Structure formats: C-alpha cells, structure tokens
Amino acid sequence: MALLGNLLTRSTLIEHAVEETARYRNEVEVLRESLADLELAMDDAGWTKLTAGMEQEFSREGLRSMARNARVFAIGNPLIKRGLAVRQAYVFGQGVEISARANGQGEDGQQDVNAVIQAWWGDPGNQAAVTGGQAQETLERGLGTDGNLFIACFTNPRTGHVQLRTIPFDEVAEVITNPEDRSEPWFYRRQWTARGVNEQGRVVSTIRTDFYPALDYWPARRPRFIEHGEQSHPVHWDAPVHHVKVNHLDGWQFGIGDAYAALAWARAYRDFLADWATLVKSLSQFAWRATSKGSKSAKLRQALSRRPAGTTPTGNDTNAGATFHGPEDVTLEAIPKTGATIDAESGRPLATMVAAALDIPVTTLLSDPGQTGARAVAETLNLPTRLAMMQRQALWTDTYRALAQYVIRQAVKAPGGPLKGTVIRDPHAPREVVSLAGDANADDDTIEVVWPALDDTPLETIMKAIVDADGTGKMPPVQTLKLMLSALGVRDIDELVDQATDDDGNWVDPEATAGRAAVDAWREGRDPAEALRGGQ
Template sequence: MTIEATPVTTEQQLAAAESMIALLQEDFADLGLSAEDRGWRTMSTELDREFSRDGLDAITRNCAVMAIASPIIKRGLLLRIGYIWGQGVEVAARAGESAPQDVNAVVKAFWDDPANQAAFTSAQAQEENERALGVDGNFFLAFFPNPLNGATTVRSVPFAEVRDVILNPEDRDDPWFYLRTYSAQIAEPGYAPGSTRLRRETRRVLHPAVGFRPKLRPKTIDGVPVQWDQPILHVAVNRLDGMKFGVPDVYAALPWARAYEGFLTDWAQLVKALSKFAWRLTGDRASKARRAAQTLAAALPSAAGLPGTASDAGQVAAYGPGASLEAIPKTGATIDSDSGRPLAAMAAAGLGLPVTMLLADPGTTGARAVAETLDRPLIQEMNARRTLWGAVISTVLDYVVDQSVRAPRGALRGTVVLDTFTRREVVTLAGDVERTLEVDWPPIDKMDPLKLVTALVEASGTEVLPKPWLLKALLKALGEKDVDEIVDALTDDEGNWIDPDANAGDAAVQAFRRGDDPARVVDREEVDDEDEA
C-alpha cells in the first residue's frame, strides 16, 4: 500500500507557527504567574511564621532587651509614656451620686484601692502597662470580683502566659476565651516526716473575655478548666485585621535603632584609629628611627590623664627606609557623627516621635524651640493612644459597677438581664439611673495658665456657663490636684452651686425656686457647721 503525503501550503505553515507562538506565550504567562504566586505564598508563609504565637515570643524578647539596653528605644518609650500618662488622668461617675445609688463612691473605692493601684490605677502601674504595649503589643487585665459585696481587684497577666484566643466561630471580632498557661509552685509534704517540699507544676486554664457570660457555663472545655469568675480584658495595638494578638510599638524601630547604634560604634572606632598616630618619623635605619621615636614620645605630653582620651592616642610611627604609614584618603568622605542622623530619624518614625526629641538635640540647624515644640501629628498620635486607654478605663469601671449590682451585698442596686442575641448580660441601675463614666485627660499641649485664667474670668461674666464647671476649669488651670473634693464642697447633692458667702436662708430660698427641698440644703449647712466646729 502506498501512502501519499499531502503537500502543506505556506498559509498552513504560518497558521501552525502562529498557533505555536500563542501556546508558548500562554505557557510563559502561566510560568510567570506561578512564580509570582510562589513569591506571594513565600511572603505569606513568612508573615504567618513571624507573627505566630511562637514568632511573637521571639519578637517580644528582642523588644524587651532593646527597651533596657538601647538608649534610643528606652528614651522613645519614656517619651511616649510621658506624653500619654505624664499629666495623669481623672475618672468620675457623674450619674447616680445621690444615696443609695452613689456610683461615684464605687468608682472611687476601686480607683483608690491599694491592691488596684499596684496593677492599674497608680502612676507606676500606668507606666508599666504602657511599656507593655510598647514591648509586647498586648496588655491583659484579669478581674477578681468579691462574690459577696462585688468589690473588684484587678491584676495584669504577662503576655507570655496567654497562648491563644478562642473566638466566636461566627464572628472573629468577638473573643470568647483566653487560653492561659502558667507555672505554679506547689507546696506538699516532703519525704521526711514533718518536712515540706516545693514542686513546679504547669497549668492550663481558660478565662472568659470580659462581658462574655453565656447562660450555660461548663466547668471544663476539652478537659481545660474554665475560670468563669476571673474574666480577662485584652488590649492590643498595631494589630492587623484577622490577627489575634497585637504587635509591639517598638518593633518597627528596632532595625533602625540597631543601625544607628552600629554607625556610632563604627564612627567611634574610626576616630580612635585616626587618633592613634599623630607623628611620622623616618630614618636611614629602623633602629635609629625607633630610638628617635622613643626620645620624641618622652618629650610629648601624655593624654592618659585627660578625660575621655585613651593612653595610646597620639603615638609616633617610626620606620626605616622602604616602609611607609598613611591613613586611607578621606577626600570626599564624611566621617562626622551627624551622618547617621537619617538612621535615627527612621527609628524615631517607627516610634511616632520627632528625631529632635528622640535624640534630645535640635540639630545643627535647629533651635531650642524646635526641640520643645509639639507638632500636630505627634499630638494626634498621643491623643489616639489616650483615647484607647480611656476606652479601657471605661470598660474596667463598667465591669466594677456591674459587679456591685450583681453581688447580693453590693453598694448598688439594679437588674441583670441576659441578651439572648449577644449572649451577654445587660446590667441596669435601679431608679432609671444612667451611668456616665468620665475619663478626663489634661491637654498635652498646655495653654499659658495666665491666658487660660483670663479667658475663664471673661467667660464667667457672660453668666451662661454654670459656676461648678467654671470652678472646675479654673482649678485645673491653676494645677489643683483635689478638684473634685473642692467642687463637691461648693455644690449640693444634685450638683447645684452653693454660694459660699450666702447663709442657710438664702440657700433654702434658691433651692425652693429650683423646686428642690429647702430642708435638705439647710441640713447640709448644719452638718458643715458641725464639721467645722
């Protein structure tokens, strides 16, 4: 059988070639996309590993070391703490101050409790908690309410102990539990009669999130005990969407702080190397040059006794014919310490601070006013962190008030209703009392006190602003610490102004005109007179 080949025309060859080219272009495009996908997958894997729970442990350890050992990181954290907490904060409850619903008394009792000052309300605790956000990126506060009277004690929980966050399976923004792993020291009877030995034991417990209190509360979940009476409040910063934990404030500044400190170290070594030899002596024989060098060195003044100088600086380099010693040419090279200022600026940017403040130096072209002026972005960033802490304080105080209502012998009365949709309890104070928790921060960029007092005096002449508000603003402008005590002494139980120069009869008449009970005002005047006596 004979098979005849069909001749291929030129048009068919061109069509086949174009088809092959198109196929190759698609293959190359697929290869490019595949390589790009692998690159993104690699970056995603690195991100997951870097910010996993174990990865965060390594990050926080580095941040903790740098917060202690690095002058740049240490000063940056202290500056942030000073801007945010340096002027203090005032808290008060403005609703329900009349007996028996004195919400402010419950708030003040919690805030002034020495146990709570150790962990949350004192200046030292506030500094430590802000530093925890800078070094760990996370702050955990555990609550321990008294089941009888509702008095609440708080304690901070180390970030290293909280290993996982269990979220609502249908809402990742709704935390339910925090898995805590910690080491406890157990005292138990020893082998010898009457002796005691200590043993370390690792424990795993689950703490509910503040506000999460479902109707069914099992004692254990997957064999892990649940501490329903010890909820935890989690504060996280620099957290991306979908992340369970925050990232430290100093994390972005770490590499630049190391680079700047390395630059300064190299600069110091270079200056020391350049200052080692100050004289060059040559001779026809090396031995003759060395003897001349010894004679010259003995005649030169010694630098060993000068502060900040090394004893080997300013030496004489002596050598014979055929040898030479010279420094590497420095023409066009910049070896001054200010050359590393851009590195310090990057570290300052990572901390959200101006480089002039971070280095405590306005620079060669700056002035003192430049170093002391707070720019608008810095004020806004510090105020944003204040707002975060204000929300935390409000959440803590809300919980304290709720526990006082829930406890059988608590100072407050109200109702507790379970919201079936959110699975959270809603506490309402009796008597339709609306709680208003105020967190008052002094302004970061303070106004001139003289100008502020002048403005308040002029405002008082309008007789529009209430006198208690004007008194409070005036006391703050003058730097008074006990503002609330002074205002309470000059107002009645309802917060109305009492003229200190008026007698009891005038106060009773004013109360009658307002529709209040005049007897209450008179009784208060009599009590004040007895206290003074």
C-alpha cells in the same frame, strides 16, 4: 524503488516533525521557567516567606519572638528606651482623673456611685497592678514592646469587690472568638508553668491551662470546664479579662508592639555609631607619617621608639609634645584627615526612621535639634505627635471606662454590694445590663476620664476661654470648676468637687447666704427652715 523512496521520505518527515515537536516543547519549558524567574524576581525571598506565613496573622511563636526582641531593646538600646519613655511621659506624665457622674436612688437614699469608683481606683492592690502611676508606666511600656495587655478582674461574688491583675503576654496562647464574628472575643486560653511548694516542702512545677472569659461575655449557659486536647480545663468566670491591643489589623487576635517597626533601624544606627567610633579611634592611632631612604629607616624607627611617655586623664599612654630630630632626607608630616568621613551626623536619617516608627520627632528622640535646628524645635510637640498621643490616651480612656462599668455592675449584682439596682440580660448580645435603682443605667456614658491638655497653650488663654464659656450661662458650675482645676494642674480633682457639691451632686455656691438659701427653698416649695439647717 519508488515505494522505498516514498518510505524514506516519509520517515525523514516524521523524524523532522518529532525533532520540531521536541524543540517546541523545550521552548515552552524555557518560557515557563523564565516566567517563574520573573515572578520570583518581583518578590524578595524573605518577603515571600513572610507573607506566606501571615496570610491571616503572625504566628503566636512569632509574636513571642518579636516581644522578646523588643524587651531586650527597651532595656539595652538607648533609642528604643528613650522613645518608649517619651511616649509614656506624653500619655501619663500629667496624670489622669476618673469619676462617675451617674447616681441612683437606693433604699437608704442617694447612692454614691463615684465613691465606689474612687474606692476601686484607689485600692492599693489595683494601684500596684493597673491604676497607679508606676503601674501606668509599666503597662504603657508593655504596649510598646508586646503590643498586648491582658487585665484580669478577680471579683468577689459576695461583695462585688474587683481586684485587677495582669496576665503576662507570653502566657496567653489563644483568643477564642465568636465563630461568626472574629472581633467578638469569648475566651482567653492561658497556658503557663505554675511553681509552688508541695506537702513535702519541695518546689514543684506544673504546666497549667485555664480559660478566662472576656470582660463583657456572659452567656446564658456558662460551662465550668472546656475541653482542650485530651483534658478538661477550668473556666474562671469570676476573673474575666479585658484585652488591650495596639497596631493590629482587622480580624487579628493579637496586637504588635510600637517598637517592632523601629528595631531594625535602631540596630542600624547603633552599628553606624560603633563603626564611627572605630574609625575615629583608628585615626587617632596614627597622626604622623615619616618617610626615609635606605639604611636610615632603621634609625628613624629607633628614634620614634624612644619617644617620651605620658598619660591622658583617662590613664592611657600618650606622647603628646614629643619632638622628632632626623636628617635632612627624612620627612615627618601629619596624616591628612580631609579624605576620612568622621561626621556622626551622617547617621541621623537612621535615627529619623526610629522616630517615625515611634511617632515622636527625631529632635525629641535624640534630645538634639541637630546642626541646623534650634532649641525651640527640639522642645516643641508638633501636631501629628500630639494627635498620636491623644489617640493612645483615648485607648486608655476606653479601657478605664470598660473596667469601671464592670465594677459598677458587680457592685449592683453582688448580694452585699454597695449599690442597688437590677440585672437583666441583653436580648441582642450575650452580656448583662445593670440598671441602678432610680432608673440610672450603669452602662450609659457615666464614666468620665479627664486628661490634662498636651499642648503648650498659655494658662491665661485657657482660663479666659473657660471664664467666657461660663459667662454664657449654659455651662454647669461643676463642669466649670473641673475645667479650671484641670487647667491649673490640680491632682485629685474629685475631692475638691465633692467639697463644692451636696450629697445629691448639686452645686453649692460658696458665696450663697442663709437668706438666699431660705428664699430659694421657699420658691421651690421646700421648707426654708430645713434649708437653713442644711447649710449649718
């Protein structure tokens, strides 16, 4: 009996231990589930999904979707359309001037590098695609919607002439970079549907895939084809691409449009105004309230149905001026509007978020200083906005300088090019370095891009500062002339500068006399007669 009692006691203890173990396990599982719930509560489901999909960068299809939405808003949403137009006007509204300062000594005398740059800049095809006013407006708007521009430089290998064309953002599927440096692009893979007419006169569509090298990428070995998938695709070494991207993070292959951050707020402001208009319209349907008792309600409705008809200037029926006659126990009174919110200014914070995303003041975006603002506030370009626009101009400066330097290199490299020099390989990078004849380096900072000032400083103040700086004797006269012409808003500054300089780019004093020219020539050891003949 004692043994049986001990066995029963032991069995009871074992069962109790098993129950306790199971209970502890359940508590542990509950604790784990609670912690998981807390982690999920810390992150919104949409935010978690977004970050999981873009640990490195937005997907290519996601970028296409963003760009498509931004394009639709840029056309149909007044705030996005206005914001991108204002940004474009700030950046390119006053024009831009480009010139080359370097000149080399060729076999036939002085080489005019600036003439090569001006001929390239003013080429009708380049004007239509990149350098013209309309093209600049289109490309800047493209940065606002797509965040990326791909400028292909189609080069004539014999003459060195460069034709600029853009590749649509949707057609560039991939950027192939240096495997050891993501910031150094090597190739751009373009995939698109090419439509043409075959020999039978039928329109056919073909899916093509080509590769384009980066603008400054020129390795020692240049493959004619690159394998992708199961096929080999051509490489266009005569059409390198310069990629312009904005709003990207470090290491990203593509940029994001300026309008992306403003799309949700622009839609919210549109919905708010639509609801506000619906509210006002609903309030305008019922302006009076009539109450009556018993059988007189039917008579009241009959009397109101016989109200006189009329029309508004827009052609809608109205009953303004109608008179209601009823018995003493029927009351007709206006519906009170004090409880209805019909103030459109309540949605202004939504428009402010759109303006913040586009880096422009809300007063400029809405063309309205608001209820408490002043007209001067709406017309003033504040410092943060001015700096943001100057930063975008600096981006375009780098773009124009890179393209112009490529034009100079090709003008030297081509057998029939207009410039003479030498082409060597950079020992530290896969690119070419071109030196003009006369020891002028084409890759030096020789390209000058001038933007008119964005501030509203009075012209008298600017001119006085230029004159004072010139009076120190340390500023070259050519630079003084450029600053004055830019302050006056003169277009085609380079043409006027050419008229004020000689063939070597030296300043020619318009007030200099023949005698002074002869004396200066004698002091410099030159023939005074030659100086006199040169001034005639």
